[in-house]
Amino acid sequence: MSDTIHIQIDRADGSLQRLIGLVERRGFHIDAMSLSDEGTVRRVQLQVRGRDDGRCSENLGRQIDKLIGATRIGLAPAAYAYPGSVPA
C-alpha cells in the first residue's frame, strides 16, 4: 500500500537530496514523485511504500517533520493518533 505525502521545502543546498535520502533510509520506496518550484520554496509530492510490513508512513512523516526547512502539508498528526500507540 502506498501513501502520498505533500511537503514544502526550502530551496537550500541539499534540501531535495536530504528529503529523498531520509525517505529511502527509513525504509521506503518512492513510487512516484513530482516537484514544482514556487519562488523561494519547492513543493514535493511523494508516493511512498514501505519496504516491509514494519514500516509506518506516519512515523516517516514525523521524521520528515524534523527536517529543517521542510514542512508537511495537510498532514498534522493528532495529539494521540499515534500509530504504534495503543489505547491505555
Add this chain to the structure above:
Amino acid sequence: MSAVATAISAKAANAPRSGARLLVSTLKRLGVEVVFGYPGGAIMPVYDALTGSGLKHILVRHEQGAAFAADAYARSTGKVGVCMATSGPGATNLITGIANAFMDSVPMVCITGNVATHLMGTDAFQEIDILGVTLPIVKHSWVVRDPVDVPAVIEEAFHVARSGRPGPVLVDLPKDVQVGLTSDDFGFHYPNEATPLDHAAIAEAEHLIRAAERPLIYIGGGVKIAGAVPALRDFAERTGIPSVSTLNALGSIRTDAPGFLGMLGMHGTRAANEAVQDSDLLIVFGARFDDRATGKLNAFAPHAKVVHFDIDPAEIGKLRAVHVPVIGELKSGIEALTRRMAMTPLAIDPWMIRCTSSARRNAFRYDAPGHGVYAPALLNELSKVAGDSFVAACDVGQHQMWVAQHCEFSRPEAHLTSGGLGAMGYGLPAGLGAKLANPEAHVVTVSGDGSFMMNIQELATLRRYGVALKIVLLDNSSLGLVRQWQELFFAENYSEVDLSDNPDFVAVAQAFGIEAFMIDRRDQVSGGIARLLAAPGPCLMHVLIDPKENVWPLVPPGKSNGEMMHDTRFDEGDM
C-alpha cells in the same frame, strides 16, 4: 527554524571583514571557549583569522580525534562542541565523529573548509561534497555562499545543534567565502521554544502508574541531555519506583542508590532485565528502545504497558507500542508528573522488595580465582577511589561493558561512551576533550589494546597541551568482544582477533613523552591506581589481563532479555 529568529544587530563595521574573521568573531560572541581542529589548504583563511583572536584551538593529530574530543567536551559540559577541518580528506576524517554524535544526540558544530564556489562540482583538488556525504548523519547542514551570511548561519547552526533533541550540524565554508569581505554583521537571537506541557497525557500517565503493581522506570540518555537529572531523582525517590538505565544514561540515578537495578540489555544486570521482563508498566524517560537494550524486541517486557516521555515525536511508537506518549521537554514533564504523584504514595512494597532482593542476589562478585588482574574488580576500585569527580571516557569493547557494569557513577556526565555508534577509537580523544573541559576532575580513559591503536596519535596532543588525562589500558592481546562472540557463537573459530604482536605500550607512551607503567598482578592494582591518579601529568597504566576473560552476564543475539548467560565460575559459591 529561521522564522523564529529575530535580528538583533545589523551594524556596519568600521572596516570590511572577511568571512573567516566573521566566523571567529561569531564563535567568540556565542561563548565558544575551545575549538578542536586540524588545518589544511581550504581552511587556511580561518586559521589565519584564529591567530591572536583569543579563541583557544586544540591542534589534534587526526581530524577524527577533533570530532571525538568536541563530542566529549559537549557531553561532559552540556555546551556545544566545535571542531573544524579542511576540505576533502580533512572533512571525511570527521565523519565517524559526526556519526557518533548523531547516534547519541550530542550537540556539535562541525566547520569544514571547501574549495571556492566556482570550483565546486569540478573535481578540484581536495574537493568532496561533504554536505552530501554527511546528510544521513547530521541534524542539519549548510553551505555558506556569501560572507555576509556567515554570522547568521553560525548562530542558526548553534541553535539547531542544541535545541530540541540535540545533534551534530555541519557548516561548509568555501574558500572564497572565507576570504570575501563584507561590512555587514547580522546577528540573530533564537528564543528557546518551550513546548507546552501535555497535562492530559501526564494525567493519563499518573492513572496508569497508580493502576500498576510492578511499575519500572526506564531511563534513557535524554534525561541528562534535558537537564532533568534532579527531576528524575526526585520522582524516583518520592514514588519509590525502581529503575533501570540504558548505557548512555548511567549515573542519571546514582548507581549506588537503593532501587536502582543497573543497566538493562545485552550486558545489563540480571536484576534489571528480570525487572523489565516482569514489569507491568514501563515509565520511559528519553530512551529509544535500542536493540542492545531490548534484546529480542517482541519478547521485551511482555507484560508491560508503556508510558513514554520524549522530546522527539518520531521516537513514539517507532519500535514499541506506547499506551501514553508524553511529548515535550523532559524536565518540566517529569516535574509535573512528580507533583501529581507526590500527593498519594504508591503501594508497591512487594514489588520493590522483589527487585532489590534480586539485585542483592545477583550482585557482581569480584572474587574471581587466580592472581592475575581481574578487570571488573580493578574498574570498580578505580571508580571508588576516584570518587564523585571520576569521569570515565571509554573506548569500545569488553572494557567498555566492564566500565558500564562495574564502575560507580554519581552523575551521567561521569560516563562518556560511544553508545549508539560503538566507535572504537573514541576513548583517548574523548578523554582529551573531557579533561580540557573538566580540569579538576579525575578523567580516566579506559581503553583496550584494539581501540587504543585507533587514535593513539592523540598521545601527542596530551603531551603538547600537558593535559593530565589518565589512561587505563586493559590489554588482552586480542579484540576481546569479537573473540568472546567467536567463542560462544562461532564454534571457537578465532578469526582475525589475535593482537599478540602489539607494540610495547609503555615504551610507546614514553616515546610520546608520557609517564607509563605496567601491572600484571592483582596485588599491584591498588598501588597502580594510586600512582595513576596521583601523577601530575598524563599517565598510562598498562594492565595485562587474561585473554580468556569474558563479559558476563550476556543476552545472546536474537534472544530475549530473560535468557541471560552468566559466569559459571561463581555457581558453586566460594572458590
